[in-house]
Amino acid sequence: MDHQRSLKYALAGAGVAVLTTAAAAVAAPTITLVSGPSPYAACTVGGPGTNYVNAEVEPSVAVDPANPRTIIGAWQQDRWSNGAAHGLVAGSSRNGGASWTETPLPFSLCAPGGAPYERASDPWVSIGPDGTAYANAISFDESTPRNAVTAATSTDGGLTWGHLATIQSYDTNQFFTDKNSITADPLRPGVAYSVWDTLTDPMTNPRANLVTAAFTGPGYLSMTTDGGQHWSTPRIIFPTKTRQQTIANQIVVDRTHPGTLYDFAAWFQSPNSVTQSNVQVAFVKSLDGGQTWSAPSVVAQLQAVGVTDPNTGAPVRTGDIIPEPAIDPSTATLYVAWQDGRFSGGAFDTVALSASTDGGATWSQPREVSTRTGRPAFTPSIAVRADGTVALTYYDFRNLASGNTTTLPTDYWFKSSKDGFLSDTHIEGSFDLMTAPVARGFFVGDYEGLSVAGSTFRAFYVSTNSGNLTNRTDVRTASITP
Secondary structure, three states: OOHHHHHHHHHHHOOOOOOOOOOOOOOOOEEEEOOOOOOOOOOOOOOOOOEEEEEEEEEEEEEOOOOOOOEEEEEEEEEEOOOOEEEEEEEEEOOOOOOOEEEEOOOOOOOOOOOOOOEEEEEEEEEOOOOOEEEEEEEEOOOOOOEEEEEEEEOOOOOOOEEEEEEEEEOOOOEEEEEEEEEEOOOOOOOEEEEEEEEEOOOOOHHHOOOOOOOEEOEEEEEEOOOOOOOOOOEEEEOOOOOEEEEEEEEEEEOOOOOEEEEEEEEEOOOOOOOOOOEEEEEEEEOOOOOOOOOOEEEEEOOOOOEEOOOOOOEEEOOOOOOEEEEOOOOOOEEEEEEEOHHHOOOOOEEEEEEEOOOOOOOOOOEEOOOOOOOOEEEEEEEEOOOOOEEEEEEEOOOOOOOOOOOOEEEEEEEEEOOOEOOOEEEEEEEEHHHOOEOOOEEOOOOOEEEEEOOEEEEEEEEEOOOOOOOOEEEEEEEEOO
């Protein structure tokens, strides 16, 4: 049985309707350049390390549910080799993505009126039903142990940002915040949820993720009920034992059952090593709007092996420990996509997907959904349209020729399914990933953006400007309508 047909049967077993007939092809996407010259090029704080001025990485995107022509994205601007960036930037469009305006986000010292931290990372953006946009970040110093989760809001489509808030902060190496996300409640104007993990006792270099006897990294939640003017006291919602941690916490909201929330994350078991079979895609669930939460439940083992250049072995930094959840707004079917090495016998990662139609009580067996090419596929994003169409985007190396050691041709792809996944739609490429900034490997982001605007999917992603060492990467967006 080929892997595409077996996916259909697996999803059918989870209660997802499928058809066996072929579907029409997806129209070629419209691509628009989003990012421009860095607004932080003259900023000198944040060293030591190599700073890649004009390099954008790791974008997030949201579409205004009340006005799909309003789109807001965010990304890291001027990536550092050893963590984070000069700052974050928001891009806003009022014409459905045809043109964009850039605004510095106030999460670091490089931004006018920004938070008093040397660097910022992990951009995330979400828009509520009243049009209020929420953005947040990890802000920290390189020269001191100070670090924080920060947030800001916009009520004019992302053109200006206010209500800068420090949701959680520390000034000691004993604690370090990581991998935040923010989700506006689609049913409750003014309500949004910020989640992240806090690493406790991560030794002298918290970003190295080292393990000590007291190491732990639970998932935290803070929420606002007044449009970001105030945030609740952070509290643990995804507990971890000693030498365990979560990462990539992300909340999705069930619109069919008001008050039902899911927080998905990668859950590391002792001894906290991604190279061993001790990482799980997992979630906790709330039935009362985030006041109380269930114990953790497991979707599947996360068996990522990481990504390298198939010809040279050079490391490529990807979303290998970042599960990406989505929920059908009409049926509440849950989906999670992630990188996984199981389909290649542990030789390389491709994209796995699992689904649940019963509120997470049971899940379909993980199935390979990226196109099988014999090469890695990585950093998936996922979104679901109101009619139940599921969309994925991801990178792969299918166009890398054997023996090519001087470039790393990389392509970005879109795939959708309502009744079984269609063939790939090519978004962009091949571009040379060797041009990307180097941050523990060639790096365009631990995640990319994908959202829904009516019947259209909005991909928001980074590609390289091959060979251009003064402008290595840019954020681009693609409009795709299956």
